Amino acid sequence: MSLPCEQLDLLVIGAGPAGLCAAYEAAAVGCRVTIVDENDKAGGQLSKQIHRFFGSSHHGAGKRGIEIAEELFGDCLKLGVDVRLSSSVLGLFSNGEVMIDAPTQLCLVNPGAVIVATGASEKSLAFPGWTLPGVMGAGAAQTLINIHRILPGSRVLMVGSGNVGLIVSYQLLQAGAEVVGVVDTAGSISGYQVHAGRVRREGIPVYLGHRLLSARGSTGLEEVLVEAIEDGTVKRFEADVLCLAVGMSPLCDLAAMRDCRMVYEDALGGLVPWHGADMRTSQSPVYIAGDASGVEEASVAMEEGRIAGISAAEDLGSLNSGEAAERRAAIAKRLDELRAGPHSRGKLAAKERLYAR
Amino acid sequence: MAFNNFRILQHPVLGEKKNGKEVRIFLDGLPIHAVEGEPIAAALYAAGVRITRLSPHKKEPRGAFCMIGRCTECCMIVDGEPNVRTCRTMVRDGMRVETPRGWME
Numbered sequence: 251m252s253l254p255c256e257q258l259d260l261l262v263i264g265a266g267p268a269g270l271c272a273a274y275e276a277a278a279v280g281c282r283v284t285i286v287d288e289n290d291k292a293g294g295q296l297s298k299q300i301h302r303f304f305g306s307s308h309h310g311a312g313k314r315g316i317e318i319a320e321e322l323f324g325d326c327l328k329l330g331v332d333v334r335l336s337s338s339v340l341g342l343f344s345n346g347e348v349m350i351d352a353p354t355q356l357c358l359v360n361p362g363a364v365i366v367a368t369g370a371s372e373k374s375l376a377f378p379g380w381t382l383p384g385v386m387g388a389g390a391a392q393t394l395i396n397i398h399r400i401l402p403g404s405r406v407l408m409v410g411s412g413n414v415g416l417i418v419s420y421q422l423l424q425a426g427a428e429v430v431g432v433v434d435t436a437g438s439i440s441g442y443q444v445h446a447g448r449v450r451r452e453g454i455p456v457y458l459g460h461r462l463l464s465a466r467g468s469t470g471l472e473e474v475l476v477e478a479i480e481d482g483t484v485k486r487f488e489a490d491v492l493c494l495a496v497g498m499s500p501l502c503d504l505a506a507m508r509d510c511r512m513v514y515e516d517a518l519g520g521l522v523p524w525h526g527a528d529m530r531t532s533q534s535p536v537y538i539a540g541d542a543s544g545v546e547e548a549s550v551a552m553e554e555g556r557i558a559g560i561s562a563a564e565d566l567g568s569l570n571s572g573e574a575a576e577r578r579a580a581i582a583k584r585l586d587e588l589r590a591g592p593h594s595r596g597k598l599a600a601k602e603r604l605y606a607r
Numbered sequence: 608m609a610f611n612n613f614r615i616l617q618h619p620v621l622g623e624k625k626n627g628k629e630v631r632i633f634l635d636g637l638p639i640h641a642v643e644g645e646p647i648a649a650a651l652y653a654a655g656v657r658i659t660r661l662s663p664h665k666k667e668p669r670g671a672f673c674m675i676g677r678c679t680e681c682c683m684i685v686d687g688e689p690n691v692r693t694c695r696t697m698v699r700d701g702m703r704v705e706t707p708r709g710w711m712e
Contacts, residue, residue, distance in 0.1 A: 314620070383657035399621070400615065400649050
């Protein structure tokens with residue numbers, strides 16, 4: 251079987267914060283850009299972020315993720331970016347061709363450059379009962395409540411006190427669920443104070459220094475046993491949902507398939523394609539951006555996306571190298587500000603190590 | 608429309624839920640109300656159904672884990688086609704969804 255192969259200039263895979271920003275930057279300097287996403291809406295994880303972002307005005311402070319997603323998508327449409335939704339990329343082949351499972355047919359494209367901005371997936375934990383219905387990723391619960399407007403259950407126990415665990419806990423409350431607690435093995439809350447304060451004000455108990463023992467139930471989750479690490483005291487929670495907010499793994503299989511050199515960085519979520527600060531991978535013309543290049547915040551993903559878009563535009567001849575370097579430097583400065591806080595120290599060190607490898 | 612309380616009709620940030628077009632799907636032959644534009648897995652949750660399949664050997668219940676098409680825990684038989692990710696497949700009026708019951712042994 252042979253498929254006709256469509257010639258494209260720049261293909262961006264993933265219409266989340268990184269991909270939309272990459273597409274915008276490249277299109278703004280005259281590149282012909284196609285963006286594909288397997289979802290039926292653009293926005294990626296921003297589409298379920300109903301809380302207000304903070305930081306500088308440059309990073310959408312004061313706006314909700316859903317609003318930022320709509321703006322970025324609108325900006326791309328205005329520049330004439332070719333958007334193909336409900337389309338999954340099945341493979342990046344060594345001859346440069348890309349196979350896409352589009353709504354009505356399989357198609358093959360041959361882009362001059364590819365930006366992989368495929369995001370991340372949630373990690374799990376293994377413990378007795380972890381496969382019971384009702385045990386789910388915190389992000390999965392967030393998708394259900396904020397996008398589909400459906401509660402996964404009525405009593406929720408959250409595992410993990412990072413930002414995802416904290417934010418999803420109070421969003422579950424907003425949606426009408428009862429959150430019976432947040433459990434973390436750590437001795438202190440690992441997310442931002444602002445989110446921790448919100449959880450505390452809502453009266454959700456936080457059990458630090460506690461670990462999951464088991465989840466029980468017959469046809470689905472009914473109860474969860476948790477143990478205090480220090481003295482072995484066991485607590486029993488009645489719950490029909492157990493959310494796991496225990497980190498994310500970069501979704502970079504496509505880059506690996508294209509033979510990009512992969513490196514392991516624990517602080518970035520595991521295996522990621524090696525890349526420079528210009529978001530070029532070891533395989534030209536393949537670029538990486540956002541959580542697929544190492545799990546960080548959405549605001550970081552946006553800036554990395556912009557850098558990837560500029561590098562791709564440079565290599566496609568739409569920007570001269572001096573101009574491209576100048577633009578990247580301005581964005582790199584903003585990235586440094588975003589990564590300046592104590593929460594980002596480990597990620598910043600990992601990124602710097604990675605650039606130097 | 609008779610929905611149970613798993614549907615979030617009022618939300619402090621997102622406001623009132625816009626009424627989508629109601630469709631009917633069948634789970635193992637029984638009718639379930641669903642709303643156009645939502646994935647099968649979401650419609651099942653709204654109906655209080657959490658089991659998406661039984662595991663191949665031990666026939667233990669499984670449910671959706673990631674809701675973004677990665678984990679495959681939500682794979683069901685849809686209109687006769689096996690291994691369909693129900694978190695990524697939108698409902699369609701009259702759709703027939705079956706719960707995989709593990710391997711025959």
